[in-house]
Amino acid sequence: MAENSSLALLTAVPAPTGGADWLSKLRRTAVANAERTGLPGVRTEAWKFTNLNALKALEPVAATGTAEIARPAAFADLEAVELHLSNGMLSHTGDLPDGVELVDLADPTAAPDWVSKTLGTIAETGPHPFTAINTGSFTGGVALRIKRGTMVETPILLMVDTRGQDAGGEQTVAAHPRVLVVVEDGASADLVELHTGAGAYVNNAVAEIVIGKDARLGHYKHQSESDAAFHIAMTAVRCADSSTYDAFALLTGARLSRNEVRATLAGRHIEYRINGGYLACGDQHVDTSTFIDHAEPDCASHELYKGVLADRAHGVFQGKILVRPHAQKTDGYQMNRALLLSREAEINSKPELEIYADDVKCSHGATVGELEDDQLFYLMARGISRERARAMLVAAYVDEAIDQIQREPVREAFRTAAADWMQKHIAGAPASEGV
Amino acid sequence: MAATADTVRQVEEVTGRAYKHGFVTDIDMDMAPKGLDETTIRFISAKKKEPEWLLEWRLKAFRQWLQMKEPNWAKVGYPPIDYQDLYYYAAPTQKPKLNSLDEVDPELLATYEKLGIPLKEQEILAGVVAVDAVFDSVSVATTYKKELEKHGVVFSSISEAVHNYPELVKRYLGSVVPAADNYFACLNSAVFTDGSFVYIPKGVRCPMELSTYFRINAENTGQFERTLIVADEGAYVSYLEGCTAPQRDENQLHAAVVELVALDDAEIKYSTVQNWYPGDENGKGGIYNFVTKRGACRGRRSKISWTQVETGSAITWKYPSCILQGDDSVGEFYSVAITNNAQQADTGTKMIHLGKNTRSTIISKGISAGRADNTYRGLVRVGKRAEGARNFTQCDSLLIGDKCGAHTVPYIESKNPTARVEHEATTSKISEDQLFYCMSRGLSTEDAVGLIVNGFCKEVMKELPMEFAVEAQKLIGISLEGSVG
Numbered sequence: 046m047a048e049n050s051s052l053a054l055l056t057a058v059p060a061p062t063g064g065a066d067w068l069s070k071l072r073r074t075a076v077a078n079a080e081r082t083g084l085p086g087v088r089t090e091a092w093k094f095t096n097l098n099a100l101k102a103l104e105p106v107a108a109t110g111t112a113e114i115a116r117p118a119a120f121a122d123l124e125a126v127e128l129h130l131s132n133g134m135l136s137h138t139g140d141l142p143d144g145v146e147l148v149d150l151a152d153p154t155a156a157p158d159w160v161s162k163t164l165g166t167i168a169e170t171g172p173h174p175f176t177a178i179n180t181g182s183f184t185g186g187v188a189l190r191i192k193r194g195t196m197v198e199t200p201i202l203l204m205v206d207t208r209g210q211d212a213g214g215e216q217t218v219a220a221h222p223r224v225l226v227v228v229e230d231g232a233s234a235d236l237v238e239l240h241t242g243a244g245a246y247v248n249n250a251v252a253e254i255v256i257g258k259d260a261r262l263g264h265y266k267h268q269s270e271s272d273a274a275f276h277i278a279m280t281a282v283r284c285a286d287s288s289t290y291d292a293f294a295l296l297t298g299a300r301l302s303r304n305e306v307r308a309t310l311a312g313r314h315i316e317y318r319i320n321g322g323y324l325a326c327g328d329q330h331v332d333t334s335t336f337i338d339h340a341e342p343d344c345a346s347h348e349l350y351k352g353v354l355a356d357r358a359h360g361v362f363q364g365k366i367l368v369r370p371h372a373q374k375t376d377g378y379q380m381n382r383a384l385l386l387s388r389e390a391e392i393n394s395k396p397e398l399e400i401y402a403d404d405v406k407c408s409h410g411a412t413v414g415e416l417e418d419d420q421l422f423y424l425m426a427r428g429i430s431r432e433r434a435r436a437m438l439v440a441a442y443v444d445e446a447i448d449q450i451q452r453e454p455v456r457e458a459f460r461t462a463a464a465d466w467m468q469k470h471i472a473g474a475p476a477s478e479g480v
Numbered sequence: 481m482a483a484t485a486d487t488v489r490q491v492e493e494v495t496g497r498a499y500k501h502g503f504v505t506d507i508d509m510d511m512a513p514k515g516l517d518e519t520t521i522r523f524i525s526a527k528k529k530e531p532e533w534l535l536e537w538r539l540k541a542f543r544q545w546l547q548m549k550e551p552n553w554a555k556v557g558y559p560p561i562d563y564q565d566l567y568y569y570a571a572p573t574q575k576p577k578l579n580s581l582d583e584v585d586p587e588l589l590a591t592y593e594k595l596g597i598p599l600k601e602q603e604i605l606a607g608v609v610a611v612d613a614v615f616d617s618v619s620v621a622t623t624y625k626k627e628l629e630k631h632g633v634v635f636s637s638i639s640e641a642v643h644n645y646p647e648l649v650k651r652y653l654g655s656v657v658p659a660a661d662n663y664f665a666c667l668n669s670a671v672f673t674d675g676s677f678v679y680i681p682k683g684v685r686c687p688m689e690l691s692t693y694f695r696i697n698a699e700n701t702g703q704f705e706r707t708l709i710v711a712d713e714g715a716y717v718s719y720l721e722g723c724t725a726p727q728r729d730e731n732q733l734h735a736a737v738v739e740l741v742a743l744d745d746a747e748i749k750y751s752t753v754q755n756w757y758p759g760d761e762n763g764k765g766g767i768y769n770f771v772t773k774r775g776a777c778r779g780r781r782s783k784i785s786w787t788q789v790e791t792g793s794a795i796t797w798k799y800p801s802c803i804l805q806g807d808d809s810v811g812e813f814y815s816v817a818i819t820n821n822a823q824q825a826d827t828g829t830k831m832i833h834l835g836k837n838t839r840s841t842i843i844s845k846g847i848s849a850g851r852a853d854n855t856y857r858g859l860v861r862v863g864k865r866a867e868g869a870r871n872f873t874q875c876d877s878l879l880i881g882d883k884c885g886a887h888t889v890p891y892i893e894s895k896n897p898t899a900r901v902e903h904e905a906t907t908s909k910i911s912e913d914q915l916f917y918c919m920s921r922g923l924s925t926e927d928a929v930g931l932i933v934n935g936f937c938k939e940v941m942k943e944l945p946m947e948f949a950v951e952a953q954k955l956i957g958i959s960l961e962g963s964v965g
Contacts, residue, residue, distance in 0.1 A: 090553070370882060385897035388864070394892040400907050403879035407907040411892050413862075414900040 065154045067161045075170040075180035082174045094361040094393040095303055095332045100275050105219035105247050107184070108132035114206040117239060117269055119462035123454055125202035125237060132207055133220035134185035139202075144195030144232070150186035150223050160188045164225050167253035168281035173305075176279045179221040179251040186223030189236075193257075197234040200263075200455060204239045209246025209274065217245045224252040228260040230285075235263035235452050240298070245273035248299075254282040254290070258312070261289040263452045267462055270298035272327070279305050286312030291451045294321035295459055296331050297466045303332040310337065310372075315344040320449035322351045322463060325358035326470045332361040337377070339368045342402075345376040351446040352383040353439055354390035355470060365397040366407060373402050379409035384416065384442055386471075416442075432473030439471055440464065512569035518542065521670055524569045528639045528673075531646065541659035541669035548663045554826040555855045555887060556795045558768060561733060568671045568704070633686050633717075634679040638706050641677035648679055652710050656739040656776045656803070664735040664797070665772040672706035672737065680715035680746070689945055691720035705736040711746035713779065718749040720948050732757075734793075735770045744779030744806065749787070751944050753952045756792035761850070763822025766794025773800035774830075777809035777838075785812040786829065787943045789952045794823060799857065801830035804838035804866075811840040814940040818956065819852030819884070828858035828889075833869040833899065842873040845937050848884040855887040862899040869899040877907040878936055880929075 084101055085092040111131035116123075128147075129137035135149045148160050156164075170177035191197060207220045228234060240248060248270060256262050270276045276299040284290055294304055310317055323331045337346050352360045362381040383392040396409040416438050424434035443463050450456035467474040512523045521542055525535040550561075628635050634645060641649050659669040680686050711717055734756070740748050750773075759766025769792075775784035786800040796819075802811030813829035831840035840860065848854040856875045877886035888905045910932050918928035934941070934956065944952050 373882070383894075385894065385899075388897060390897060391895045392893070394890075394903075396888075396890060396903065396905075398877075398888040398905060398907060399885070400877070400879070400887065401883075401885045403882045403884070403909040405879075405907060405909075408905060409888070410902070410904040411890065412900075412902045413892055413894040415897040 065156065065161065068153055071165040072181050075165075075177040078170045079174050079177035079181055082172075082177070084174055091334065091363070094363070095301070095330065097301075099301065100247065103217045103247065105217040108207060108209075108218040108220040108246065111136035112206065112208050114204045114241070116202075116204065117241060117267070117462065119465055120202070120237070120239060120267075120458050123200065123202065123237070123458045125200045128187055128201060128203045130185070130187060130203065130205045130222045130224075132218070133183065133222040135187050142195075142197050142199065144192040145197060145201075145234075146190040146192065148188040148190075150188055150225070151184060156188070159190055159227055160225065163227060163255060164188065164253065167255060167283050168251050168279055173279060175249055175277045176251050176281075179223060179249050179279070183221040183223040183251075186225075188225040189227070191226075191228045191232040191234045191260075193229040194231040195229075195234075196232070200235040200237050200452065202237045202239065204241070205248070205250065206240075207242035207246045207248045207270075207274070209242060209244030209271065217247060219247040219249060222248070222250045224250070226252070226262065227255045228257055228262045230257035231259045232257065233261040235265070235455060237455055237458075238264070238266040240266070240268045240270055240276060240278075242271045242274055244271060246271070247275040247277070250276075250278040252278070252280045254280065256282070256284045256288040256290055258285045259287045260285070262291070263450075263455065264290065264292040265450060265452070265455050265459065266292070266294045266304075267459065268294070268296045268298050268302060268304065269462070270302070272298070272300060274299045276302035276304070278303065279307070282306065282308040284308065284310050284312060284315045284317060287314045288312065289316045290318065292319045292321075293447070293450045293459065294333070295447075295462055296321065296323040296333065297325070297462070299331075300328065301330045303334065305334040305336075307336040308338065310339050310341060310344045310346070313341050313343045315341075317344065317346040318348075318449065318451075320347070320349045320446050322353070322443050322446045323360055324353045324443070324463065324466050324470070325360060326355040328357050330359045330361070332363075334361075334363040336365045337367065339366065339372040339375045339377065342371065342373045342375065344372070346378065347449075348379040349446050349449060350381045351443055352381070352392065353386065353443060354383060354392060355386040357387070357389040359390070360392045362393070362411070363395045363397070364409070365399065366409070368398075368400040368402050368405055368407060370401040373404045375402060375405040375407065377405070377407040377409075381411045382442075383413045384439065385413065386415070386439070430473065433475075434473075436467060436471050436474035440467055440474065443467075511567055514567055515564045516566070516568055516671065520568050524671060524673060527569060528642070530639075530642055533650065534642060537654070537659065538670050541666050542671075544660040545663070545666040545670055548660070548666055550663050554797050554857070555853060555889075556797060556824040556826050558795055558824075561768070563667075566733060569673055627687065631684050631687055632681040633684060634677065635690055636677055638672075638675045638677045638708060641708075645677070645679065648710065649677065649708065652708055652739065652741055654739075656741060656774050657737050657772050662772060664770040665737050668704045668706060668735045668737045668772070672704040675706035675708070675736070677707075678709040678717060678719065680711045680717045682712045683714040684712075685715070686717040689718045689720055689948075691722070703732070703734045703736070705734075707736070707738040709739070709748055709750070710741045711743065711748050711782075713744045713746060715743075716747045718751070718945055720751050720945060722753040722755075722948070733768045733770070736772070738771070738773040738800075740775030740784055742775065742777050742779060742782035742784050742809075745781045746779055747783040747785075748775060749785045749945070750775070750800070751948050752786075752788040752790075753948060754788065754790045754792050754796075757794075758792050758821065758823050759794040761821045763794060766823070767792065768795045769793040769798060770795075771798040773798065774803065775801070775811070776803045777806050777811060777835075779809070780806040780835075781808045782806050783810040783812075785810075785814075785943070787814040787940065788816070788827075789940070789944070789956065790815070790817040790825060790827060791956060793825075796823075796825040796827050798827045799829055801832070802840060803832045803834065804840065804869075805834045806838075807835040808837045809835055810838070812943075813840075813842045813844070814943040815844045816847070816937045816940045816956070817845070817854055818847045819849070819854045821850040821852060823850075823852045825853070826855040826857055828856045830859040831861070831871060833860075833862045833866040833871070835866060837868040837870075838866055839870045840872075842871070842875075843939050844873075844875045845940055846875070846877045846886055847880070847933060847936070848877065848886045849880040851883045853885040853887070855889060856905075857889045859891040860893070860901055860903070861891075862894040862896050862901065864895045866896050867898050869896060871899075871901045873901075873903040875903075875905040876936070877905070878933065879907065879909050
């Protein structure tokens with residue numbers, strides 16, 4: 046199993062000792078798991094298309110200190126309660142609404158039960174080395190609890206920022222931000238997660254999400270890390286009866302990113318929605334891996350990912366739906382569409398179904414290609430330049446995924462963020478307000 | 481609900497039925513001792529009076545095989561195979577070369593008749609099909625050879641071809657599936673005993689469909705067929721392969737290799753109906769079918785089309801593939817895979833687009849019943865130079881009962897923006913509405929399920945050649961009777 050088990054990432058941040066018993070036990074197991082498996086190589090099926098050699102060559106040091114974090118332009122006007130995680134440490138807490146409890150994970154010794162009983166139980170460390178490294182190394186983070194029946198109107202804006210060395214600097218830093226969100230029965234909230242940074246660094250983030258009965262969480266992530274950054278993220282979700290999870294990920298940053306979302310649908314009548322867009326250019330490598338475990342009957346999952354790959358960008362999509370024998374009446378939909386805009390761009394797509402129940406409706410699809418000539422022609426025949434027509438079509442293409450975001454002001458912020466990316470990287474794209 | 485319950489019950493009832501083709505023919509065998517080492521390979525090679533280069537080729541493959549590990553990525557489980565506990569060579573005792581069917585061992589002919597393969601009938605029936613019948617490993621009867629010779633078509637056992645057309649064999653053997661391609665292909669390269677060789681010369685349209693019936697017979701005999709088909713420029717051939725095997729308690733290993741080469745404007749259509757012994761309802765016995773099939777569209781505008789109906793075998797591990805090298809070449813894969821009881825099938829295809837404007841179509845229908853697992857595993861790869869490549873893939877799964885599994889594992893890799901790749905997959909069951917509709921018109925549950933499943937497979941069945949379609953339908957019929965309803 047262990048291929049080239051460079052664990053510099055782990056040892057760079059000395060696993061914090063002390064702390065509560067539950068925590069030291071959790072960390073010991075995690076470190077043992079990380080040491081056992083090492084960092085995955087391309088012979089590991091789950092990492093087949095994402096080569097980590099560049100990451101393995103690093104010997105990062107622990108990120109220290111905190112810095113001011115500014116909102117990306119697209120999110121400037123979003124009304125939200127801000128939480129800042131700078132270099133993996135909680136550095137700012139806005140005014141939280143009633144019914145929302147916060148625990149700073151920098152000092153979890155006195156953590157209440159809802160933290161100590163949950164943290165580390167959703168994101169497994171055995172099969173996932175980076176999660177193990179995070180669990181063994183996190184020095185800070187935030188745990189949020191939306192209390193039973195609480196309806197949080199204002200989105201919570203979690204701004205995760207890492208300051209690395211200047212590109213070309215000798216050393217890279219590594220941060221391991223940790224997030225836990227517990228949405229109790231009947232509660233509802235929206236979490237907007239922004240990942241930004243400067244210089245060269247590794248952001249190895251883990252988020253655990255627990256959604257109670259009849260609860261709802263909107264979870265919208267925008268990853269716009271620095272060009273020299275590595276972004277490795279694991280989001281692990283567990284849903285109970287009749288809950289709703291509406292997630293979206295817009296991935297535009299980092300030289301190499303892996304956004305993995307794993308969910309267990311552990312109750313009936315769950316609505317699980319996970320959509321996203323990945324926009325990459327230059328030499329970026331962007332990996333989206335998702336796993337949905339339909340463990341109980343009567344649940345629906347919806348997944349639509351759209352990718353735009355320009356220049357020499359390399360996109361990876363691995364999606365798997367598992368329907369267990371007991372999970373009858375499952376309705377699963379999964380679609381990945383990728384648009385290749387250049388001769389050097391590349392996509393690897395692996396949508397996978399594993400089904401053990403007969404009374405289910407599952408479908409998946411994948412398409413790869415370039416823009417339709419007919420559509421270009423249609424626009425150009427109406428006097429629009431080729432460049433502009435192309436940009437319009439790309440924007441419309443990405444919009445289909447962004448439309449899936451259920452929360453309106455958030456949706457518009459993401460639309461602007463996508464438009465900003467296109468304006469920067471696609472010739473002919475209009476300024477964001479023009480879309 | 482009642483209809484569903486009925487179907488499930490019916491499935492359980494009828495699966496108890498014994499395998500129809502289970503019987504054993506007693507015939508003298510000329511065997512190599514059990515086990516595998518260089519001596520075995522030299523024995524096989526000597527038996528076949530092979531030239532030195534081929535022996536060397538085999539030995540090289542064997543030495544590579546020893547370094548290789550058995551693959552475990554497929555979604556199949558089976559007890560470890562003891563490669564030393566198998567016979568690697570069994571041939572019916574040598575008889576003088578035959579000129580007509582009358583000279584064939586009557587016991588052999590009787591076996592075919594029991595299987596319902598009307599070899600004699602075919603001879604009478606207007607010469608549509610030539611049969612290079614394989615009994616175990618050595619080809620014993622080749623019909624219509626003369627008619628084919630008239631057109632310059634070579635259709636013989638591969639061991640004969642080694643002697644008669646050494647240049648052709650040497651040039652193409654292992655050129656599509658290299659000796660060390662994968663574990664099972666490598667084993668085959670070392671110990672292959674026989675198989676068919678077909679060569680269609682330039683511009684010739686093969687006057688009849690070529691057909692080989694493979695038959696596994698000797699107990700504990702691994703079958704290592706090797707087939708090589710070369711269609712020269714502008715040639716066309718349709719090749720039919722059908723298999724059944726007698727009932728055995730011990731698992732039988734089958735690791736065949738099929739290589740197809742299509743040059744400019746050539747077309748090869750390769751159809752398979754596979755109905756080997758699937759084992760009893762607990763999965764005891766049954767054939768392990770680890771097959772490497774690959775076609776190379778070397779020439780411009782060439783075409784290779786695979787059609788398979790897989791109903792048998794305890795384990796199927798099979799990915800008939802197309803390497804689309806020539807510009808404007810076409811690859812097709814049409815598959816029906818039925819698994820029942822404890823059967824496991826992991827099958828699919830690879831379409832490797834290298835040339836410009838290459839096109840491929842994949843239609844896969846998986847039907848899973850009992851406790852069976854049915855996996856589609858496929859790869860569509862578009863290389864940098866494959867301008868305007870086009871792929872369409874459709875994988876549909878049908879589940880019957882709540883204890884079986886259907887899985888889809890497609891890999892899509894594109895390095896060319898002008899390529900268009902589409903994949904879609906669905907999973908469904910036989911709906912109660914469909915059953916009710918049929919049954920309210922007087923069909924029994926069994927017939928209704930049969931009708932629905934046939935409809936589900938129609939897109940693939942229509943690709944089979946006429947003569948074969950009848951047999952294939954019969955085989956699906958048997959599987960349906962005996963497994964679906």
